Amino acid sequence: MIIVMEHNATIEQLNRVIKYIEDRGLKTQVNNGALLNVVAVIGDKSHLNCENIAAMDGVREVKKIQEAYKLVSRMAHPDDTVIKFPNGVKIGGLERPVLMVGPCSVEKDFDGLLKVATAAKEMGCQFLRGGAFKPRTSPYDFQGLEEKGLQYLAQAREKTGLLVVTEVMDTMDIQLLSKYADVLQVGARNMQNFKLLKALGRIKKPVMIKRGPAATIKEFLLAAEYVVSNGNPNVILCERGVKGFDNEFSRNVLDIAAVPIIKKYSHLPIIVDPSHATGKRYLIEPMGKAALVAGAHGLMYEVHHDPDNAMCDGAQSLNLNQFKEVTKQFNKLIGRIDYDNKNNV
Ligand code: PEP
Ligand code: MN
Numbered sequence: 055m056i057i058v059m060e061h062n063a064t065i066e067q068l069n070r071v072i073k074y075i076e077d078r079g080l081k082t083q084v085n086n087g088a089l090l091n092v093v094a095v096i097g098d099k100s101h102l103n104c105e106n107i108a109a110m111d112g113v114r115e116v117k118k119i120q121e122a123y124k125l126v127s128r129m130a131h132p133d134d135t136v137i138k139f140p141n142g143v144k145i146g147g148l149e150r151p152v153l154m155v156g157p158c159s160v161e162k163d164f165d166g167l168l169k170v171a172t173a174a175k176e177m178g179c180q181f182l183r184g185g186a187f188k189p190r191t192s193p194y195d196f197q198g199l200e201e202k203g204l205q206y207l208a209q210a211r212e213k214t215g216l217l218v219v220t221e222v223m224d225t226m227d228i229q230l231l232s233k234y235a236d237v238l239q240v241g242a243r244n245m246q247n248f249k250l251l252k253a254l255g256r257i258k259k260p261v262m263i264k265r266g267p268a269a270t271i272k273e274f275l276l277a278a279e280y281v282v283s284n285g286n287p288n289v290i291l292c293e294r295g296v297k298g299f300d301n302e303f304s305r306n307v308l309d310i311a312a313v314p315i316i317k318k319y320s321h322l323p324i325i326v327d328p329s330h331a332t333g334k335r336y337l338i339e340p341m342g343k344a345a346l347v348a349g350a351h352g353l354m355y356e357v358h359h360d361p362d363n364a365m366c367d368g369a370q371s372l373n374l375n376q377f378k379e380v381t382k383q384f385n386k387l388i389g390r391i392d393y394d395n396k397n398n399v
Contacts, residue, residue: 057093058114067112085131094130123275125282131321143180146323152352154181158367160203166359171210177381182216187223196365204234225253255284262290291324295331305333313348325352329370339380
């Protein structure tokens, strides 16, 4: 249920509504919109008298929300969520799409990572990605450098000013990762690790949730609901393809329609990862462009200084020259850099 307040409702009227609900053992979350304040009611509403609430001073209307994903729905929160970072970078709403790039995993060669980060900065990207804790299908594959990898990412941030996105696989690592990362990534395989999602709801750092390989859009939004309902509103969604019946040419099926669908039903930012969606480096450019045209708030794609020798996901990683060419195309589409006029904005 949500309670929409009148545009001229006073703070006292708003507080009376909140107290009325909380006195009955339910929780509230207030969303301060540009025009109206909306109070979302969380908990068992069976004993709540809607008519009484609707009649309270300052209340415009009481709406029952059908969607199970209440707090992340547009109904409860009509304005877009825009996540702001201390260095001024923003994701969501009408902000220019952001670019998150880097190797699949952080490897022993720090200079390689720095080459990627330097090129990323030069091309106007905002985030350096790279896994220090890797979810690998086989236990015999490279599992990541763990804290050493986080230190490398932090050093690359220091040298370039890029923000760091890296994956959290376990609740036990949240504190450690929070020391180093600007965004904690929940991998596709952990999208329904509810204990992890709840724990990420108790921190304030932005969390990026990747869509599970077999998750419906509703399940994807409910994963975000876990984080938001536990207290962290800073959630970014990432579409990275779902399993299809034909993986001969593409690792997954990129669900481009998920972008406008999620923008219609949710206020959260949604970005697209064309690397994991396709598994092929030549598909990063066309699918990344398609995602931007569909309205994605950003892209995440893999770049490696030497993809042929990458420890993980080399086939879906661009080398540095390819990265520059492809990113130039994305920047043209985003309108961030006007190459023809050599007039960067
Ligand atoms: C990744 O981003 O490195 C990754 C493992 O992605 P996903 O969880 O989407 O497979
Ligand atoms: Mn990868």
